[in-house]
Amino acid sequence: MDKIGFIGLGIMGTPMALNLLKHHVELHVYDVRESLSDRLVCEGAVKSTPERIGSTCNVIFLMLPNGGIVKEALFAEGGVCTAIAPGTVVCDMSSVAPEDSHYCFRLLQEKGCFFLDSPVSGGEPKAVDGTLSFMVGGDDATFHKVLPYLEMMGSSALLVGGTGSGSIAKLPMILERNFKPGGPIYINHKDIKNVVEEAHLIGTPIPLTSQLFEIMQVMKVKGHMGEDHGGIVQYFENLADCKVQKRDI
Template sequence: MQIEFIVERNKIMDKIGFIGLGIMGTPMALNLLKHQADLHVYDVRESLSDRLVSEGAVKSDPSTIGSTCSVIFLMLPSGGIVKEVLFGEEGVCAGLVPGTVVCDMSSVAPEDSLYCSRLLREKGCGFLDAPVSGGEPKAVDGTLSFMAGGDDATFQKVLPYLEMMGSSALLVGDTGTGSIAKLANQIIVNMTIASVSEAFVFATKAGADPEKVYKAIRGGLAGSAVLDAKLPMILERNFVPGGPIYINHKDIKNVVEEAHLIGTPIPLTSQLFEIMQAMKVRGHMGEDHCGIVKYFENLADCKVQKRDD
């Protein structure tokens, strides 16, 4: 079912936990605070928690969040970290109360989501895998899209808070399908960035003005949200991460492993993974994923950038 958030927002009384205050997590948590959520936050980097405290949040720890919050959001770098935060010695489950709902918005492998769901349900708790699309800009302005996996009752309990952080959500199916949808999204986004990079290195090397090429083609079939978001950054040589390569590299690795597990050939995505491996060797993993252009620039010995008038 597709949910468009046009309904009136109601005051929610749940205590909300939010763990993981990185590039995406901080603006998402701030949007919860803007809607007067009773928010309890944790990040291993205390300075990030302190910023949220200055905006009205309560600084906490995973175990206390587990024992006091009825809805808990996770926005963490990997499935391994998600499992450690939930099930580690001083993790969320150390004090978890039956009936609590955990919503993992991290980008993880479907098997990670299934594992977390099984252990949490054994404790009488709900679980939703609900990764996001939109990157940092949409996290900031509260227009993220959520792709969720789980049962409808759990989705409905979390929905009012998703409404505070995003503009739409879709319950894709059972547990793990949100993570599958996110991996499919990552194939398309990162493959499109690679295609845009290759195309504009080609155009630049051939002598065309890349900015004029962009303006000429963006209104046609080659136009896309990815092209409009990332090509201007490339032209400005702005590689400050909204979506860092290392996160996308992890996601594409999960795609490759999942595809091998289910027996699905992915020749193009496999090549994309190797391109990202080359970026890792060259030390570019902390840059925005539009930095993939540097792989193609290195091959062609040219640079895609604005020209002086």
């Protein structure tokens, strides 16, 4: 049986890890905020560190804020690769730049390990109910190695190409004018409204957040609230009197 590592237990990572635990996998978890790891321990996970996850687990998932943090978790002193075993599969589900994915692939390949870039679509609600969509870049054999675990966390997983393809697939929805909601604007609008109201109550100035709320108000007036939050590009297109679109190179 695989031993699964999971690094990054934020808004998305915690419900994704909980869905793995519902399927009774052996799950080793880490987050810089220990309280988040402690919550998962209460559900049956093993609290660990990146280095111990590298030495213990043969499939490792990451769900982190950006590519720099991903590389630190993997390659810094005390990171996963300090003690990683050849043959280990690392699946980065963070939304990062394609060049970050290629960097991770190269360094892991040097250690005899495998890498997938697999950003997700669906936002927190689908992370909670286990219906995320995964866009995966990598080779077929490695993809099928982790596919059962992706299916525990989501409703669809598609291998879209080689290394970096998952990260690229996360980017061109705007170019395709595809605003089908993963995280719809109306949910973001509600959350930002709550933030603005609470900030006003306690006397905290949040000028940029207030500006974002007003942008979403424009989207509401224009009838775009049911679209993906990427649809906010239409607000800026209107200001600039131009449309973001593909160009043949």
